[in-house]
Amino acid sequence: MKNNQYPSWRKTKSALAAMIAFVCALLVIAPLALVFFHLLREGAGAVSWSFFTELPKPVGVAGGGMANAIFGSFQLLGLAALAGVPAGVLGGVYLAEYGTVRSNWLLRFVADVLNGVPSIIWGVVVYGLVVLRFKSFSAYAGGLALGFIMIPLIMRTTEEVLLLVPTGYREASLALGISRWKTIVYVVMKTALKGIVTGILLALARVAGETAPLLFTAFGNRFWNHDLAEPIAALPLQIFSYAISPYDDWHRQAWAGALVLVVMIFLVNILVRVLTRERLARVL
Amino acid sequence: MENAVTIEPPMITPASAPQQQVASDSEPDAAPERAPAFEVERLSIFYGEKKAIDGVALTVPSKMITAIIGPSGCGKSTLLRSLNRMHELVPNTRVEGKVLFGGEDIYAPDVDPVVIRRRIGMVFQKSNPFPTMSIADNVLVGLKLNGVRDRAFLRERLEQSLRMAALWDEVKNDLHKPGVSLSGGQQQRLCIARAIAVEPEVLLMDEPASALDPIATAKIEELIHELSANYTVVIVTHNMQQAGRCSDYTAFLYLGQLIEFGSTTKIFSNPTERRTEDYITGRFG
Numbered sequence: 001m002k003n004n005q006y007p008s009w010r011k012t013k014s015a016l017a018a019m020i021a022f023v024c025a026l027l028v029i030a031p032l033a034l035v036f037f038h039l040l041r042e043g044a045g046a047v048s049w050s051f052f053t054e055l056p057k058p059v060g061v062a063g064g065g066m067a068n069a070i071f072g073s074f075q076l077l078g079l080a081a082l083a084g085v086p087a088g089v090l091g092g093v094y095l096a097e098y099g100t101v102r103s104n105w106l107l108r109f110v111a112d113v114l115n116g117v118p119s120i121i122w123g124v125v126v127y128g129l130v131v132l133r134f135k136s137f138s139a140y141a142g143g144l145a146l147g148f149i150m151i152p153l154i155m156r157t158t159e160e161v162l163l164l165v166p167t168g169y170r171e172a173s174l175a176l177g178i179s180r181w182k183t184i185v186y187v188v189m190k191t192a193l194k195g196i197v198t199g200i201l202l203a204l205a206r207v208a209g210e211t212a213p214l215l216f217t218a219f220g221n222r223f224w225n226h227d228l229a230e231p232i233a234a235l236p237l238q239i240f241s242y243a244i245s246p247y248d249d250w251h252r253q254a255w256a257g258a259l260v261l262v263v264m265i266f267l268v269n270i271l272v273r274v275l276t277r278e279r280l281a282r283v284l
Numbered sequence: 285m286e287n288a289v290t291i292e293p294p295m296i297t298p299a300s301a302p303q304q305q306v307a308s309d310s311e312p313d314a315a316p317e318r319a320p321a322f323e324v325e326r327l328s329i330f331y332g333e334k335k336a337i338d339g340v341a342l343t344v345p346s347k348m349i350t351a352i353i354g355p356s357g358c359g360k361s362t363l364l365r366s367l368n369r370m371h372e373l374v375p376n377t378r379v380e381g382k383v384l385f386g387g388e389d390i391y392a393p394d395v396d397p398v399v400i401r402r403r404i405g406m407v408f409q410k411s412n413p414f415p416t417m418s419i420a421d422n423v424l425v426g427l428k429l430n431g432v433r434d435r436a437f438l439r440e441r442l443e444q445s446l447r448m449a450a451l452w453d454e455v456k457n458d459l460h461k462p463g464v465s466l467s468g469g470q471q472q473r474l475c476i477a478r479a480i481a482v483e484p485e486v487l488l489m490d491e492p493a494s495a496l497d498p499i500a501t502a503k504i505e506e507l508i509h510e511l512s513a514n515y516t517v518v519i520v521t522h523n524m525q526q527a528g529r530c531s532d533y534t535a536f537l538y539l540g541q542l543i544e545f546g547s548t549t550k551i552f553s554n555p556t557e558r559r560t561e562d563y564i565t566g567r568f569g
Contacts, residue, residue, distance in 0.1 A: 100375070168412035172475065175370060176426035176482055177402025186429055190416045 043259035079143020084150030092158025120212035142218025157199025327381035351531035368404035405484035411471035413463030426482035449477035469500025
């Protein structure tokens with residue numbers, strides 16, 4: 001009965017371990033709370049109706065907003081989705097439904113390497129591929145850079161949710177004389193649709209805050225953008241350029257922009273939670 | 285290409301349903317009822333290096349119920365799945381020998397497995413109605429995805445298939461509800477309705493009642509019996525009483541080899557092989 005020799009010391013150790021785990025758990029939550037607290041304190045005052053509706057004002061003129069940057073961000077995300085979603089989803093379909101063991105090993109390895117590529121590298125690549133060739137920064141270039149970042153993310157989440165679809169459904173469909181691609185599209189992907197959408201939303205949320213790949217692709221501007229072949233404003237870019245400026249007024253605007261961006265991403269994450277909860281209820 | 289197989293207007297009525305494709309043109313002198321559905325010739329199936337089926341020769345009579353029995357792992361399911369090439373979904377499978385369906389080798393190089401599976405349907409051990417589809421869509425999915433658009437025809441086929449699967453009266457007011465909202469036994473009958481909606485000539489059943497309670501099992505068995513009026517049924521079962529109750533012919537498979545094949549009465553009362561008798565009487569298995 002050696003274990004019971006020093007019961008008080010054993011209990012103390014147990015309590016200590018529980019305490020350390022609890023503190024570590026708090027450390028996970030703390031940064032989010034800190035970010036929100038700080039952004040609300042600094043930014044909430046500057047968020048107003050005009051922030052969402054007005055263009056940036058020149059230095060020294062009070063007021064103004066980031067309407068063009070908010071709209072530009074959505075345009076860039078739309079372009080990124082056009083570039084990244086088809087390749088990502090179909091790549092995931094290949095991994096889950098067609099690939100051999102060897103090709104899948106290679107693809108997953110490459111996708112994981114791509115996931116680890118710093119986002120500024122994508123900016124440089126697209127600068128070389130698109131901006132230099134067309135001799136102009138553009139929304140297309142920015143969207144493409146973001147799209148490249150999304151591809152491996154969407155590919156892996158799509159693969160995972162497709163593999164969650166039980167084999168029995170594939171077999172049942174094939175046994176009805178339904179061809180392979182129709183089985184995949186109308187049975188497998190339809191069953192996993194919410195999971196696929198979730199993966200796309202998470203990838204969009206991830207790239208929505210990217211600044212580095214936009215620095216020399218989308219470039220940013222201070223006006224409404226009418227032509228996707230021209231430089232376009234984006235929320236993270238605007239925050240960046242305002243934050244490094246020497247003007248207090250612009251600093252306040254940068255805080256407000258950061259708050260808006262974080263709240264938008266937060267809302268997407270909540271939407272994803274809701275979607276996944278229903279998906280799990282359905283699969284199980 | 286998807287529409288190459290034309291789906292004919294409804295011709296099956298529970299009372300009579302001529303399925304004369306089985307007596308194909310290549311064997312003009314064979315009488316329709318007597319022509320076998322399948323002739324399996326020296327069939328061996330490999331999963332990688334492992335031989336799952338070893339030189340099986342078997343003639344499956346048409347419009348009859350043939351049961352495949354044997355201990356677990358003896359290759360029953362593999363043999364069944366080889367009859368509509370479903371076992372090919374497992375990578376690295378290899379087939380030697382022939383499976384003639386209506387006189388035609390389904391493993392011939394120019395044969396498309398998709399077309400084979402339209403003619404040879406399958407019902408699985410675990411009922412698997414599609415979770416995204418209603419009861420009606422589950423039944424009609426095989427037709428709709430193969431390009432059938434005629435609404436009146438689809439409606440007619442829906443009722444007919446559900447009636448044949450003895451499910452119509454239970455679901456006729458809930459056709460738009462999800463297929464997965466039904467009970468286990470009902471789901472399995474829904475899967476049978478789904479399989480017969482595309483009018484196959486053969487139904488392969490892989491332990492269709494093993495996950496069901498005795499009452500639902502009895503319903504499925506009765507249904508199988510009724511289906512044999514119109515379809516060739518091949519059923520895998522590990523339940524010997526079930527094979528005895530509801531099949532006309534029985535094949536006993538052991539370690540991938542066909543030990544004995546004959547009428548169910550003979551296999552169960554007076555088997556030729558010692559091993560068959562030992563298995564039937566429960567001395568091993």
